[in-house]
Amino acid sequence: MKSPVTDPLDNTLDDPTRSPELVLGNNDFTTLTAKVSDIVLERRTPRAWYVAFIATAGLTGILFLMIGYLFVKGVGVWGLNNPVGWGWAIVNFVFWVGIGHAGTLISAILFLLRQKWRTSINRFAEAMTIFAVICAGIFPGIHVGRVWVVYWLFPLPNYQAMWPNFRSPLLWDVFAVGTYATVSLLFWYTGMVPDLATLRDRARGKLQQIIYGFFALGWRGSHRHWHRYEKAYLILAGLATPLVLSVHSVVSFDFATSQLPGWHTTIFPPYFVAGAVFSGFAMVGTLLIPARQWFGLKEFITLHHLENMNKIILATGSMVGFAYATEFFIAWYGGNPNESFAFVNRAFGPYAWAYWIMVSCNVITPQLFWIKRIRTSVPVMWVLYIFVNIGMWFERFVITVTSLSRDFLPSSWAYYKPTLVDILTFAGSFGLFFTLVLLFIRFLPMVAMAEVKTVMPIADAHSGERRSVGDYHGDIPRHARGRDDREGGSR
Amino acid sequence: MAQHHVPSLSDTKTTLDGLGGRVFAVSAAVGVLGLAATLVLGLAEGDGLRRFGYSYLVNYAFFLSISLGALFFVPIQYVTKASWSIVVRRLAEVMAAALPVMAVLAVPVILLASQVYGWAEPAARSDPLLAHKAAYLSPLWFTVRWVIYFALWTWLAVTFWRRSVAQDTSGDLGITRKLENLSGFALLVYALTVAAAAFDLLMSVDFVWFSTMFGVYYFAGGLVAFYAVLTLVTMGLQNTGRLTRIVSAEHFHDYGKLMFAFTFFWGYIAFSQYMLYWYANIPEETYWYLARSREGWGKLGLVILFAAFVLPFAGLISRYAKRNRPMLAFWAGWLVAAQWLNLYWVVMPDFSARFVFGAMDVTAFLGVGGVWLATVTRLAMGASLVPVRDPRLGDSLRFENA
Numbered sequence: 001m002k003s004p005v006t007d008p009l010d011n012t013l014d015d016p017t018r019s020p021e022l023v024l025g026n027n028d029f030t031t032l033t034a035k036v037s038d039i040v041l042e043r044r045t046p047r048a049w050y051v052a053f054i055a056t057a058g059l060t061g062i063l064f065l066m067i068g069y070l071f072v073k074g075v076g077v078w079g080l081n082n083p084v085g086w087g088w089a090i091v092n093f094v095f096w097v098g099i100g101h102a103g104t105l106i107s108a109i110l111f112l113l114r115q116k117w118r119t120s121i122n123r124f125a126e127a128m129t130i131f132a133v134i135c136a137g138i139f140p141g142i143h144v145g146r147v148w149v150v151y152w153l154f155p156l157p158n159y160q161a162m163w164p165n166f167r168s169p170l171l172w173d174v175f176a177v178g179t180y181a182t183v184s185l186l187f188w189y190t191g192m193v194p195d196l197a198t199l200r201d202r203a204r205g206k207l208q209q210i211i212y213g214f215f216a217l218g219w220r221g222s223h224r225h226w227h228r229y230e231k232a233y234l235i236l237a238g239l240a241t242p243l244v245l246s247v248h249s250v251v252s253f254d255f256a257t258s259q260l261p262g263w264h265t266t267i268f269p270p271y272f273v274a275g276a277v278f279s280g281f282a283m284v285g286t287l288l289i290p291a292r293q294w295f296g297l298k299e300f301i302t303l304h305h306l307e308n309m310n311k312i313i314l315a316t317g318s319m320v321g322f323a324y325a326t327e328f329f330i331a332w333y334g335g336n337p338n339e340s341f342a343f344v345n346r347a348f349g350p351y352a353w354a355y356w357i358m359v360s361c362n363v364i365t366p367q368l369f370w371i372k373r374i375r376t377s378v379p380v381m382w383v384l385y386i387f388v389n390i391g392m393w394f395e396r397f398v399i400t401v402t403s404l405s406r407d408f409l410p411s412s413w414a415y416y417k418p419t420l421v422d423i424l425t426f427a428g429s430f431g432l433f434f435t436l437v438l439l440f441i442r443f444l445p446m447v448a449m450a451e452v453k454t455v456m457p458i459a460d461a462h463s464g465e466r467r468s469v470g471d472y473h474g475d476i477p478r479h480a481r482g483r484d485d486r487e488g489g490s491r
Numbered sequence: 492m493a494q495h496h497v498p499s500l501s502d503t504k505t506t507l508d509g510l511g512g513r514v515f516a517v518s519a520a521v522g523v524l525g526l527a528a529t530l531v532l533g534l535a536e537g538d539g540l541r542r543f544g545y546s547y548l549v550n551y552a553f554f555l556s557i558s559l560g561a562l563f564f565v566p567i568q569y570v571t572k573a574s575w576s577i578v579v580r581r582l583a584e585v586m587a588a589a590l591p592v593m594a595v596l597a598v599p600v601i602l603l604a605s606q607v608y609g610w611a612e613p614a615a616r617s618d619p620l621l622a623h624k625a626a627y628l629s630p631l632w633f634t635v636r637w638v639i640y641f642a643l644w645t646w647l648a649v650t651f652w653r654r655s656v657a658q659d660t661s662g663d664l665g666i667t668r669k670l671e672n673l674s675g676f677a678l679l680v681y682a683l684t685v686a687a688a689a690f691d692l693l694m695s696v697d698f699v700w701f702s703t704m705f706g707v708y709y710f711a712g713g714l715v716a717f718y719a720v721l722t723l724v725t726m727g728l729q730n731t732g733r734l735t736r737i738v739s740a741e742h743f744h745d746y747g748k749l750m751f752a753f754t755f756f757w758g759y760i761a762f763s764q765y766m767l768y769w770y771a772n773i774p775e776e777t778y779w780y781l782a783r784s785r786e787g788w789g790k791l792g793l794v795i796l797f798a799a800f801v802l803p804f805a806g807l808i809s810r811y812a813k814r815n816r817p818m819l820a821f822w823a824g825w826l827v828a829a830q831w832l833n834l835y836w837v838v839m840p841d842f843s844a845r846f847v848f849g850a851m852d853v854t855a856f857l858g859v860g861g862v863w864l865a866t867v868t869r870l871a872m873g874a875s876l877v878p879v880r881d882p883r884l885g886d887s888l889r890f891e892n893a
Binding site for chain 2: 016019242245249256257258267270314315319325330334335336370
């Protein structure tokens with residue numbers, strides 16, 4: 001047996017007879033509401049927030065400067081050339097789209113799987129999804145070369161025989177990412193309406209009342225409101241679930257439909273999805289840990305939540321490792337010399353350094369989460385998240401660049417290098433991302449208050465009873481939910 | 492209705508008793524007779540048991556995929572600390588524990604390799620593509636790998652089943668903890684071995700063709716079949732007065748969701764695999780699908796598209812269908828058939844370029860299936876059908892889809 005836990009905020013002890021508490025520290029509905037909404041409404045904005053905001057806004061400025069420079073000069077300012085026609089822009093696009101996936105997985109799939117622990121982290125993860133998709137969307141848009149016809153990405157009426165090519169996965173991307181962004185935004189916003197109403201009701205400034213009131217859509221918390229809200233939420237979760245698969249599958253098609261060794265392989269769609277969830281959870285963790293620390297949210301975003309996230313990182317990281325191994329095996333088994341060359345070249349060619357960064361960050365790092373002590377140590381996991389973020393960016397770099405730089409014609413082989421513009425544009429996209437995160441932290445409720453309340457013990461009419469029985473000894477006490485019975489009871 | 496009754500184990504029967512003996516006897520007889528009939532029909536073909544080998548492989552792969560589906564289901568319940576499934580977990584445990592018998596049933600596959608697997612045919616030895624991987628696709632290493640797969644699967648399946656049964660008497664919470672600790676590792680071993688086994692068992696029938704997705708494809712289809720069989724077995728037991736009330740519409744609703752989810756997942760995997768090869772249009776990859784799109788196999792492929800994906804997707808999407816017993820039973824039976832057809836379509840075009848279907852396919856189904864069911868029944872007879880002292884049983888009995 002383990003020694004008794006003394007830290008009141010440690011709820012990671014495994015006890016099969018009951019579920020761990022998801023909200024710690026003797027909170028009730030009132031204290032939860034106060035602690036979350038006061039961050040936005042009452043507490044003074046910390047000075048560090050301003051410092052961070054100036055820094056990230058500055059980086060965002062650099063992003064737009066770089067984009068402006070690109071528009072004036074053309075894509076030649078990037079390191080692209082034959083044979084590497086896809087460089088950092090595509091790498092960054094795939095990286096950012098992938099980051100978004102954690103939000104949709106937490107908000108939609110974990111909702112359908114009745115994972116109650118999601119309630120403390122889903123708001124944050126969904127916000128991050130939207131911001132990541134915004135960052136992602138920039139890159140293909142500025143990559144088109146002739147930016148003045150960027151609207152050709154969309155299926156416009158055929159007045160110039162200029163229909164986009166529907167057979168191109170690049171066009172499918174427009175639909176996949178567009179749908180994803182729309183549904184994610186709707187989902188995020190719908191879930192936030194009750195909380196926005198809470199902020200409206202607690203706000204003391206007139207302007208705050210008007211703005212939060214406007215976005216709260218007249219929410220009064222009536223029975224009918226809740227009924228429709230829950231239906232809408234369930235439907236949006238159902239719609240968002242296939243989107244978790246479809247977006248990154250379509251992104252993987254950009255590569256896998258080609259005939260290029262290292263790109264064209266059938267496991268790409270699920271492998272990209274697993275990698276996306278993997279990187280997304282790492283990014284959520286990277287941001288959540290400082291946020292819960294600085295804004296006093298450790299009672300809501302508990303160690304148990306972080307441990308669960310780490311388990312998902314372990315699972316998806318292992319899937320990614322499994323896909324690497326399968327690709328390597330089939331590259332040999334298939335007997336195509338170009339294919340096996342592509343893989344040997346990745347591991348031992350000029351980009352071997354990038355490949356081994358990828359393998360050590362994505363395959364080895366998550367395996368450390370087998371160890372409970374590492375899984376529940378906040379500083380250690382934060383460092384590991386950073387490694388995963390790095391590794392997943394390098395994965396996309398390795399896939400994109402190694403296959404292109406050594407194509408079928410050795411005389412055209414070249415070593416791709418990014419230019420300063422490439423680097424600053426990518427750094428700038430982080431600036432945009434963090435700026436949006438900082439605005440979110442400052443102006444919106446970081447924790448989904450209304451949802452967390454439903455998983456607190458006092459939400460259960462029988463909160464005094466033990467939720468589960470250690471040994472089964474015949475009848476369990478009659479249990480009433482205090483709600484209408486779902487199977488056609490009185491309505 | 493503000494309150495409702497939470498069922499207890501005393502409300503129903505939780506052992507097989509006399510029924511077990513009868514089901515065992517009938518299914519064992521069907522199995523033995525089915526296998527004997529298949530063998531007789533196979534010998535009558537006069538093709539050195541080639542046709543027999545293919546029929547047997549389809550059905551062996553099918554029932555293996557169900558047991559492997561169960562071997563996925565059980566650790567998943569532990570690793571996620573799920574509670575809804577406790578009342579039905581024992582059924583999956585015994586289906587997985589049938590894997591040692593599936594190891595015995597693998598013997599004909601290995602013995603008849605030279606009739607079924609292109610790489611084992613003497614004529615193929617001069618093929619340069621085979622020479623490249625001859626060390627891997629050789630009878631010796633093929634056999635060694637199957638010994639390894641079954642050693643690992645048996646260890647996992649028997650551990651989860653035996654420990655769970657032991658908990659019925661001891662009520663030891665340490666067992667739950669130990670199995671939870673094992674479950675993550677079990678899934679890792681599972682993923683690696685099942686993917687490799689799918690390459691060996693089905694993909695290597697044609698030693699030239701390859702697809703990185705193939706392991707996932709076999710796994711996904713097997714899981715659909717497993718959930719469908721679990722649904723049918725649960726309903727069958729309830730029809731004989733067992734597990735009534737304790738397995739409620741809530742649990743069937745979850746079966747329906749899982750069947751729906753994995754039908755979708757299977758469709759996603761099947762589509763991705765097909766589309767990527769169709770799109771890139773590289774002959775060494777497309778020929779496999781080309782062989783499966785002509786001479787009648789294409790029609791079967793279309794049937795599978797609708798039977799294994801489009802229709803069950805539409806049929807299982809509504810909450811009503813998942814909670815309506817006859818409808819759920821219908822779709823479960825339907826999906827079993829659809830996944831069987833899918834494996835038939837994967838394997839048989841290598842036997843004959845023109846569509847074939849014969850009595851041997853039916854007798855092999857009855858033969859392997861009979862032995863499989865007899866094994867599962869025999870294993871289920873030794874203990875309760877419910878893990879009676881699992882710490883999460885109470886939650887499972889109280890479970891509602893909220």
